[in-house]
Amino acid sequence: xxxxxxxxxxxxxxxxxxxxxxxxxxxxxxxxxxxxxxxxxxxxxxxxxxxxxxxxxxxxxxxxxxxxxxxxxxxxxxxxxxxxxxxxxxxxxxxxxxxxxxxxxxxxxxxxxxxxxxxxxxxxxxxxxxxxxxxxxxxxxxxxxxxxxxxxxxxxxxxxxxxxxxxxxxxxxxxxxxxxxxxxxxxxxxxxxxxxxxxxxxxxxxxxxxxxxxxxxxxxxxxxxxxxxxxxxxxxxxxxxxxxxxxxxxxxxxxxxxxxxxxxxxxxxxxxxxxxxxxxxxxxxxxxxxxxxxxxxxxxxxxxxxxxxxxxxxxxxxxxxxxxxxxxxxxxxxxxxxxxxxxxxxxxxxxxxxxxxxxxxxxxxxxxxxxxxxx
Amino acid sequence: xxxxxxxxxxxxxxxxxxxxxxxxxxxxxxxxxxxxxxxxxxxxxxxxxxxxxxxxxxxxxxxxxxxxxxxxxxxxxxxxxxxxxxxxxxxxxxxxxx
Ligand SMILES: C[S@@+](CC[C@H](N)C(=O)[O-])C[C@H]1O[C@@H](n2cnc3c(N)ncnc32)[C@H](O)[C@@H]1O
Numbered sequence: 001x002x003x004x005x006x007x008x009x010x011x012x013x014x015x016x017x018x019x020x021x022x023x024x025x026x027x028x029x030x031x032x033x034x035x036x037x038x039x040x041x042x043x044x045x046x047x048x049x050x051x052x053x054x055x056x057x058x059x060x061x062x063x064x065x066x067x068x069x070x071x072x073x074x075x076x077x078x079x080x081x082x083x084x085x086x087x088x089x090x091x092x093x094x095x096x097x098x099x100x101x102x103x104x105x106x107x108x109x110x111x112x113x114x115x116x117x118x119x120x121x122x123x124x125x126x127x128x129x130x131x132x133x134x135x136x137x138x139x140x141x142x143x144x145x146x147x148x149x150x151x152x153x154x155x156x157x158x159x160x161x162x163x164x165x166x167x168x169x170x171x172x173x174x175x176x177x178x179x180x181x182x183x184x185x186x187x188x189x190x191x192x193x194x195x196x197x198x199x200x201x202x203x204x205x206x207x208x209x210x211x212x213x214x215x216x217x218x219x220x221x222x223x224x225x226x227x228x229x230x231x232x233x234x235x236x237x238x239x240x241x242x243x244x245x246x247x248x249x250x251x252x253x254x255x256x257x258x259x260x261x262x263x264x265x266x267x268x269x270x271x272x273x274x275x276x277x278x279x280x281x282x283x284x285x286x287x288x289x290x291x292x293x294x295x296x297x298x299x300x301x302x303x304x305x306x307x308x309x310x311x312x313x314x315x316x317x318x319x320x321x322x323x324x325x326x327x328x329x330x331x332x333x334x335x336x337x338x339x340x341x342x343x344x345x346x347x348x349x350x351x352x353x354x355x356x357x358x359x360x361x362x363x364x365x366x367x368x369x370x371x372x373x374x375x
Numbered sequence: 376x377x378x379x380x381x382x383x384x385x386x387x388x389x390x391x392x393x394x395x396x397x398x399x400x401x402x403x404x405x406x407x408x409x410x411x412x413x414x415x416x417x418x419x420x421x422x423x424x425x426x427x428x429x430x431x432x433x434x435x436x437x438x439x440x441x442x443x444x445x446x447x448x449x450x451x452x453x454x455x456x457x458x459x460x461x462x463x464x465x466x467x468x469x470x471x472x473x
Contacts, residue, residue: 013419013423014415014419017414017418064397069404069407070407070411072404073407073411077411077412312395
C-alpha cells in the first residue's frame with residue numbers, strides 16, 4: 001500500500017492507548033463475562049439452548065454493559081483518531097491518490113454514473129450509525145482508503161507493526177482452498193480495498209483475469225494503487241454486485257470476503273442470483289464471512305450479535321440468523337457446504353467486535369461454498 | 376442563573392439516545408466516553424513526560440534521580456500537599472456544588 005504519513009507523538013500515544021484499552025476490555029472484561037456465564041450456568045441452572053436465553057443472563061450484568069459501551073466508544077475513538085492523524089496531510093494524500101501508475105499491470109475502471117443503492121447511503125439519515133461506525137461509511141470520504149488502512153490496523157491491534165502477512169495469511173489460505181486449482185476468470189464481489197482480490201491473484205497466478213468489483217470508487221482507487229505497488233495484475237471495476245452488467249457465464253470462480261453480512265436479505269438474494277448467472281456451468285462460489293449464530297454456543301452467539309447495534313452492522317442479525325445454505329440451494333446451486341476456515345493464526349484477536357478474546361477461532365471465519373450444476 | 380430552555384424529552388436526550396447505548400441511561404455512556412477520553416489525555420501526558428526525561432538524559436541532563444529525590448524532600452512536602460488539595464478541590468467541585 002502507498003505509505004501513510006507518520007503520526008505525531010500525541011497521535012501515536014493515542015493509538016497505543018486505544019489498543020491497550022481494547023486489549024484490556026477483551027482479555028479482562030469479555031473474558032470475565034464468559035467466565036461469569038459459565039459459573040452461572042453450571043451452578044444454579046441448566047445451560048440455555050438459545051442465544052436469547054443466554055442474553056437474559058449476560059445483558060443485565062454491569063460488566064457486559066461496561067464492556068459493550070467501552071467497545072463502542074473505543075471503536076468510534078479509533079476511527080476518529082485514524083482520520084485526525086491524516087487530516088493535516090490531505091494535500092499530500094490527494095497527490096498519492098491521484099498519482100496513477102504510468103504502466104499499470106491491471107486496471108481501474110470507475111463509473112461515475114453508477115447509482116449507489118439506498119441501503120448503502122441512507123443509514124445515517126435513519127438515525128443509525130454508519131457501517132463499522134466509520135464516519136461516511138465506505139463511500140462518503142475520499143480518504144476512506146488511508147483511513148481504513150490506519151484504522152483497520154488499529155482494529156487488528158497492530159498499528160505499530162502493521163498487519164502481519166500481506167495479504168493476510170488467512171485470506172491466502174481461503175483463496176487457495178477453492179475446489180479446483182485451475183481457474184481462468186475469477187471475480188471478487190464487494191472487494192473494497194482488494195484484500196481478498198490480491199490473495200486470489202497470488203493463489204492463481206496463471207488465471208487469465210482476476211476482477212474485483214465494488215460500488216465505492218474511493219475504495220477501488222486505494223485497492224488499485226495497492227495492487228499496482230505490489231505488482232499484481234488485477235482489474236478493479238466499479239459495479240453493483242446485484243447487476244454487474246457482465247455477460248452470462250463470464251467467470252469460473254466467484255468469491256467474496258465479509259460481503260454477505262453487509263447486505264439485506266433482499267439484496268443478498270439478488271447478489272446470489274447474479275452470481276449464479278455469471279458463473280459458467282460447473283463453476284464455483286466461495287465466500288468467507290462470519291459463522292451463523294446457530295454454529296456457535298449460545299453465549300458466544302449473543303456476544304457476536306453485539307455488532308448489529310453496537311458496531312453499526314445493520315444487516316448482521318438478519319444474515320447470521322438466516323439459513324444461507326437454503327438461499328444458495330434456492331438459487332440452483334448444488335454441493336452446498338459450509339464450515340469454519342481451517343487456518344490457525346497466532347496473535348489473531350478475532351473479528352466480531354465483542355468476541356475478541358483471541359482464544360476461540362470458529363467465531364471469526366466461516367466458509368460457504370457451492371457449485372453451479374455442470375449442465 | 377437562567378433556567379434551562381424547555382425541550383421535548385427526545386430532543387433533550389440528545390444524539391446519544393438515538394445512537395447505540397449500552398447503559399439504560401445514555402448519559403452513562405457519555406460519561407464513560409468522557410472518562411475514556413480523559414484517560415487518553417493522561418496517557419499522552421505520562422508518555423510525553425517519560426519521553427522528555429529520556430530526551431534530557433540523551434542530552435546529558437539527568438533529571439530522573441533528582442525527581443525521585445524531590446518527591447521525598449520533607450521541605451517540599453507542605454507545598455506539594457497544598458497543591459494537591461487545591462487540585463482535588465477544583466477536580467471535585469462539581470460533586471458538592473448546588
Ligand atoms: C467489509 S467490505 C469487504 C472487504 C473486502 N472484501 C476485503 O477483502 O477487504 C464490504 C464491501 O461491500 C461493498 N458493497 C456493498 N454493497 C455492494 C454492492 N451492491 N455491490 C458491490 N459492492 C458492494 C462495500 O462498498 C464494501 O466495500
